Amino acid sequence: MTTPAPAATRPAARSTPERDARPGADADLAVATSGLTKRFRGGQVAVSDLDLRVPHGAVYGFLGPNGSGKTTTIRMLLGLVAPTSGTVRLLGEDVPAARARVLPRVGALVEGPAFHPYLSGAANLRRTDAADRTVDPRTSGRRIAAALDRVGLTAAAGKRFRVYSLGMKQRLGLAAALLRPRDLLVLDEPTNGLDPQGTREVRALVRELAAEGTTVLVSTHLLAEVEQLCSHVGVMSAGRLVAQGTLADVTAATPTRVALEARDREGAARVLAAAGVVGVAITEDGAAGELTAGGPDPERLLVDLVGAGVGVRQLRLERGTLEDLFVDLTGEGFDVRA
Numbered sequence: 001m002t003t004p005a006p007a008a009t010r011p012a013a014r015s016t017p018e019r020d021a022r023p024g025a026d027a028d029l030a031v032a033t034s035g036l037t038k039r040f041r042g043g044q045v046a047v048s049d050l051d052l053r054v055p056h057g058a059v060y061g062f063l064g065p066n067g068s069g070k071t072t073t074i075r076m077l078l079g080l081v082a083p084t085s086g087t088v089r090l091l092g093e094d095v096p097a098a099r100a101r102v103l104p105r106v107g108a109l110v111e112g113p114a115f116h117p118y119l120s121g122a123a124n125l126r127r128t129d130a131a132d133r134t135v136d137p138r139t140s141g142r143r144i145a146a147a148l149d150r151v152g153l154t155a156a157a158g159k160r161f162r163v164y165s166l167g168m169k170q171r172l173g174l175a176a177a178l179l180r181p182r183d184l185l186v187l188d189e190p191t192n193g194l195d196p197q198g199t200r201e202v203r204a205l206v207r208e209l210a211a212e213g214t215t216v217l218v219s220t221h222l223l224a225e226v227e228q229l230c231s232h233v234g235v236m237s238a239g240r241l242v243a244q245g246t247l248a249d250v251t252a253a254t255p256t257r258v259a260l261e262a263r264d265r266e267g268a269a270r271v272l273a274a275a276g277v278v279g280v281a282i283t284e285d286g287a288a289g290e291l292t293a294g295g296p297d298p299e300r301l302l303v304d305l306v307g308a309g310v311g312v313r314q315l316r317l318e319r320g321t322l323e324d325l326f327v328d329l330t331g332e333g334f335d336v337r338a
């Protein structure tokens with residue numbers, strides 16, 4: 001169920017430059033947190049020292065396995081849960097201080113108690129719209145019709161919420177978030193539980209909104225979602241942000257695997273290890289290892305191999321994927337399918 005809510009660092013961010021401390025350095029950020037931390041009663045630290053940096057206009061994939069702290073972070077961004085420490089800035093304004101001014105510009109889809117099951121989709125939106133004191137009640141009908149149309153629920157507007165499919169419920173949550181124009185959308189696992197068609201529809205809608213200039217922060221545990229949808233990514237692991245940056249930069253930070261085909265497998269492995277290749281192992285037809293940042297370049301490896309008298313039939317370079325990086329950073333397997 002969904003409820004409409006009002007609404008990058010010191011991560012081990014392999015790819016992100018050090019946080020810029022100059023005044024105004026955050027001006028181009030739609031979401032900026034500093035040292036954001038949540039410790040629940042009982043002592044569990046759900047989110048630890050988070051410096052999120054979401055540029056204006058980005059579709060930011062907030063990626064992490066279940067329980068890594070994504071929902072708690074999102075709830076703190078929206079003022080639904082108080083941080084234990086740290087600060088939040090949304091659209092350049094401090095939250096919660098400027099909450100009343102900034103949250104109307106922020107649309108959100110977060111888990112929680114939600115729509116009335118016995119009211120229709122349209123009637124539920126009427127309730128949501130009526131609860132917004134900042135809009136003109138006389139234009140409510142127009143806003144509701146536009147939001148329903150936007151998410152493809154016009155035909156089902158009169159049906160009771162309880163008979164909606166999961167995808168329709170999710171889309172109604174999005175419609176509620178879109179009752180007024182938003183500069184920032186915060187979506188917590190918007191495709192969770194949806195069938196492939198529903199998933200495609202929600203992703204298409206996010207793309208459309210982003211194309212119109214809305215900044216979107218979308219949490220997910222699906223790598224494919226990030227790869228298909230996002231310009232930026234932040235990776236959470238056990239409450240910490242372990243990488244953050246553009247999708248291209250973060251993916252480029254993955255180690256490249258170098259694989260050699262050589263008859264003298266031990267000799268090839270020795271040369272690789274001596275040159276600074278890490279995790280060198282003898283393979284079926286040669287040797288392989290990982291080229292990390294600052295490691296030798298492939299040309300140098302070939303020179304070394306020739307110099308050591310190791311004949312090489314082939315040298316292959318395999319660029320790491322986002323999935324490799326994720327497993328590497330979080331130590332977890334991953335649900336890679338959409």
Ligand SMILES: Nc1ncnc2c1ncn2[C@@H]1O[C@H](COP(=O)(O)OP(=O)(O)OP(=O)(O)O)[C@@H](O)[C@H]1O
Pocket residue numbers: 040041044045046064065066067068069070071072073221
């Ligand atoms: N109200 C709470 N009281 C105590 N612990 C909590 C509370 N809410 C969340 N947690 C714990 O904080 C950690 C982070 O949970 P959170 O829901 O933020 O993660 P998540 O990445 O959103 O996971 P999921 O994808 O499963 O929703 C988990 O270990 C969770 O059990």
